[in-house]
Amino acid sequence: MEQRRIFEQVFTTESAIAAFVFLVVLCALAYSLIRRRARAGATPSPHAERQRLETVYVVVLVGIAAFLVVYTASANDREHPGGESHAAGRGVEAAHPVTVDVTAFQWCWKFSHPAPGPSRAGEATTTANCRDGRLPTLVVPTGRTVRLKITSQDVIHSLWVPALRYKMDAFPDHTNSFTLKIDKEGKWIGRCAEFCGNRHHSMDFWLKAVSPDEYEEWVQQHQGAAPTPEAST
Amino acid sequence: MTLAPDAARSTGASRSVRPRSWLGWAISTDHKRIGLLTMGTAVVLLFLMGILALLMRSQLAQPEQQVFSPDLYNQLFSIHGSGMIYMVMTPFAIGLGVYLVPLQVGAPAIAMPRTTLFGYWLYALGAVLMLTGFAMPTGAHADGWFSYPPMASSVYTPGNGTPLWIVGVFAATVGSLGMGWAVLWTALRKRARGMTMLRLPIFTWSMIASTLMVIGAFPSLLAALTLLAIGRVEPSVFDSNVWNIGYQHLFWFYGHPVVYVMFFPYLGAVGEVLAVFSRRRFFGYKGTVISLLVFAALSMSVWGHHMFATGQATNDYYSLTSIALLVPAGIEYFALVGTVLGGQLVFTTPMLFALAFIPQFLIGGLSGIMVGTPVIDYHVTDSYFVVAHLHYVLFAGSAFGLFAAVYFWWPKVTGFLLDERLGRVHFVLLVIGTNLTFLPMFWLGQFGMPRRVATYPEWAGFGALNLVSSIGAAFLAAGMIAFAMNIQVSFRRRPKAPADPWQGHSLEWATASPPPRYNFTPHLPLPPITSNAPLLDARTRQGQGRA
Ligand code: HEM
Ligand SMILES: [Cu+2]
Numbered sequence: 138m139e140q141r142r143i144f145e146q147v148f149t150t151e152s153a154i155a156a157f158v159f160l161v162v163l164c165a166l167a168y169s170l171i172r173r174r175a176r177a178g179a180t181p182s183p184h185a186e187r188q189r190l191e192t193v194y195v196v197v198l199v200g201i202a203a204f205l206v207v208y209t210a211s212a213n214d215r216e217h218p219g220g221e222s223h224a225a226g227r228g229v230e231a232a233h234p235v236t237v238d239v240t241a242f243q244w245c246w247k248f249s250h251p252a253p254g255p256s257r258a259g260e261a262t263t264t265a266n267c268r269d270g271r272l273p274t275l276v277v278p279t280g281r282t283v284r285l286k287i288t289s290q291d292v293i294h295s296l297w298v299p300a301l302r303y304k305m306d307a308f309p310d311h312t313n314s315f316t317l318k319i320d321k322e323g324k325w326i327g328r329c330a331e332f333c334g335n336r337h338h339s340m341d342f343w344l345k346a347v348s349p350d351e352y353e354e355w356v357q358q359h360q361g362a363a364p365t366p367e368a369s370t
Numbered sequence: 371m372t373l374a375p376d377a378a379r380s381t382g383a384s385r386s387v388r389p390r391s392w393l394g395w396a397i398s399t400d401h402k403r404i405g406l407l408t409m410g411t412a413v414v415l416l417f418l419m420g421i422l423a424l425l426m427r428s429q430l431a432q433p434e435q436q437v438f439s440p441d442l443y444n445q446l447f448s449i450h451g452s453g454m455i456y457m458v459m460t461p462f463a464i465g466l467g468v469y470l471v472p473l474q475v476g477a478p479a480i481a482m483p484r485t486t487l488f489g490y491w492l493y494a495l496g497a498v499l500m501l502t503g504f505a506m507p508t509g510a511h512a513d514g515w516f517s518y519p520p521m522a523s524s525v526y527t528p529g530n531g532t533p534l535w536i537v538g539v540f541a542a543t544v545g546s547l548g549m550g551w552a553v554l555w556t557a558l559r560k561r562a563r564g565m566t567m568l569r570l571p572i573f574t575w576s577m578i579a580s581t582l583m584v585i586g587a588f589p590s591l592l593a594a595l596t597l598l599a600i601g602r603v604e605p606s607v608f609d610s611n612v613w614n615i616g617y618q619h620l621f622w623f624y625g626h627p628v629v630y631v632m633f634f635p636y637l638g639a640v641g642e643v644l645a646v647f648s649r650r651r652f653f654g655y656k657g658t659v660i661s662l663l664v665f666a667a668l669s670m671s672v673w674g675h676h677m678f679a680t681g682q683a684t685n686d687y688y689s690l691t692s693i694a695l696l697v698p699a700g701i702e703y704f705a706l707v708g709t710v711l712g713g714q715l716v717f718t719t720p721m722l723f724a725l726a727f728i729p730q731f732l733i734g735g736l737s738g739i740m741v742g743t744p745v746i747d748y749h750v751t752d753s754y755f756v757v758a759h760l761h762y763v764l765f766a767g768s769a770f771g772l773f774a775a776v777y778f779w780w781p782k783v784t785g786f787l788l789d790e791r792l793g794r795v796h797f798v799l800l801v802i803g804t805n806l807t808f809l810p811m812f813w814l815g816q817f818g819m820p821r822r823v824a825t826y827p828e829w830a831g832f833g834a835l836n837l838v839s840s841i842g843a844a845f846l847a848a849g850m851i852a853f854a855m856n857i858q859v860s861f862r863r864r865p866k867a868p869a870d871p872w873q874g875h876s877l878e879w880a881t882a883s884p885p886p887r888y889n890f891t892p893h894l895p896l897p898p899i900t901s902n903a904p905l906l907d908a909r910t911r912q913g914q915g916r917a
């Protein structure tokens with residue numbers, strides 16, 4: 138849940154800065170509304186400019202911008218240590234992640250877990266049709282780095298797990314990938330975030346994290362079996 | 371008295387077109403008539419697109435509602451968004467420039483009047499074509515205002531709605547380009563004697579920056595639309611990722627600058643209103659001029675921030691340029707707030723709208739820095755957070771600037787006054803409605819509601835916030851009814867407006883309301899142009915003379 142941690146950190150910082158700026162402007166406005174009313178006997182200021190003040194202010198603005206650029210770029214690099222279109226997750230084991238091939242289509246998802254080794258014989262696949270609550274489940278092991286390779290069969294979709302605070306688009310004729318690592322067992326909703334037609338609003342799936350042992354078992358159970366439209370809620 | 375050389379021509383009052391003939395309006399090359407046609411068309415469409423929004427809000431008020439089929443809902447949000455951007459906020463901004471810039475620079479006419487007129491008719495034609503989609507058996511365009519391929523190709527969206535949308539948006543954009551050229555050329559080449567660049571009113575400067583972006587960025591939309599049109603004839607084009615992602619680059623190279631085309635003119639209008647009703651000179655004029663130009667230049671380099679989640683953009687670079695925008699934006703806020711801080715405030719209706727613009731647009735701007743931050747944007751992009759952000763910018767910000775402009779210049783343009791009481795009702799309802807409607811959307815996005823969904827399931831827990839938002843929409847509807855009534859009452863009662871009802875600063879207030887065909891005449895001569903607020907200077911001199 139590296140993405141979520143980084144998101145919370147940066148979002149909190151920027152919200153605090155935003156709230157501060159908003160309050161300053163609000164106070165200035167409130168002061169003007171009360172003290173600078175014509176009826177309160179204010180007289181207009183003769184100054185058309187305050188160049189010294191403005192220069193200092195611009196320097197401060199540049200400073201804030203520079204801080205934000207460096208701060209947010211470093212957060213982004215922490216989230217994607219291997220470059221933008223992958224990563225998050227570190228260490229030796231990140232080199233041998235569990236891989237899942239995600240295929241989006243109008244209007245549902247297919248998740249394939251290739252077995253280790255060159256042949257795709259031992260692949261475990263799940264899918265569904267996303268109708269009437271029949272959602273497919275993306276099963277991943279906890280504590281291990283999982284690499285999702287995302288593509289699409291038709292139009293652009295986007296894989297979004299709000300609980301992870303992360304999404305990535307699924308393009309036809311192109312594969313994106315990112316890695317994630319989930320530290321506790323659980324089940325979270327995932328959705329399609331890129332408009333893809335009439336059933337875009339119900340193109341959901343479940344992300345389920347289970348212990349590594351359970352995961353092995355799950356893969357063996359589903360190996361070779363034809364993709365089953367899995368009913369689950 | 372300085373008088374623009376060709377202003378002398380205007381004595382021939384007989385040259386003006388007969389006022390009551392509709393043809394006189396349709397083919398007049400008077401920039402004031404073209405400007406009014408443009409703004410009038412845009413306001414009618416604003417009401418229409420607002421009604422589409424109310425229909426959407428009625429469907430979203432509760433979970434799992436099916437007032438409209440998903441297909442119809444998709445048409446609603448697509449035409450609402452496209453209409454508001456291509457046919458309302460952009461043309462109104464440019465139309466305001468067509469009307470005001472010649473007056474503000476002391477010119478008798480606009481440069482290239484026929485191009486301007488042609489531009490208007492292209493825009494009107496484009497709007498009609500886009501809306502004709504609703505009369506097609508397969509319905510109107512349903513792929514959103516940016517219509518990504520391959521979704522918008524003829525394979526996934528067959529029917530005539532999308533072709534009509536392509537042609538309509540293309541026509542309107544060519545029209546905007548033509549009008550934009552004319553406005554820019556007028557500001558640069560048609561200035562009266564004594565009107566130096568640094569004496570141009572802040573509104574005219576905002577139009578210069580906007581039209582520079584129009585010229586730099588709008589052709590890229592034409593290219594994107596052409597690509598889409600080719601792909602509809604030959605869909606295999608979009609089998610290749612290159613063209614799909616290429617379309618996004620072409621589109622957003624236009625799509626970000628246009629956001630500022632829909633912002634600067636309203637900011638300029640707000641600046642004028644704030645200065646006039648603070649009874650002082652606009653504060654920080656030079657800084658604002660520079661910041662507008664820097665802003666316009668930077669805006670051409672940020673487009674990729676709409677593509678952070680594509681996995682195919684250089685996110686750190688686009689984030690850098692996006693965040694850098696806070697510097698010019700901050701300078702503009704310094705000027706707005708500074709003007710008010712040292713003012714002597716008079717609370718007319720235009721002033722109320724201009725004052726509300728400041729904090730409300732700020733919410734849009736601050737949330738804009740957030741969505742410009744990749745690690746935040748991955749989560750919130752394509753969610754209701756973005757819907758909240760863009761409506762704070764465009765509605766709580768720009769549309770409030772639009773209303774400030776309407777209330778401010780209405781007496782000048784029509785010669786009648788608007789009712790202040792109805793104006794205040796309009797204002798209060800709009801402030802309540804805007805924040806009730808759009809504030810909850812930030813949380814909806816955070817909690818996981820994607821944008822462009824025709825409905826949402828009960829278990830998602832989005833019901834309460836959506837209900838609040840829809841109740842807010844009802845306030846907005848009531849406010850807009852008050853606005854419509856105000857216009858109607860003004861036309862019926864025709865309370866006579868003086869030439870300068872507000873103690874204005876810039877040249878348009880020196881001539882009659884409404885201004886004569888060639889703006890200034892020997893009886894209504896140009897005053898001496900001494901600064902960016904010549905009428906304020908004149909009043910100050912008079913005051914000193916009396917003392
Ligand atoms: C100047 C005024 C406005 C502008 C410029 C504007 C612009 C937009 C744009 C660009 C979109 C996105 C369309 C798309 O996803 O392709 C949109 C969507 C939407 N707007 Fe507006 N809008 C305005 C006023 C309003 C008002 C007053 C309301 C509410 C009463 C409203 C409610 C909505 C809703 C519900 C959506 C659909 C969100 C979705 O399904 O993703 N808008 N608007
Ligand atoms: Cu999808």
Ligand SMILES: [Cu+2]
Pocket residue numbers: 294295329330331332333334336337338340
């Ligand atoms: Cu979708």
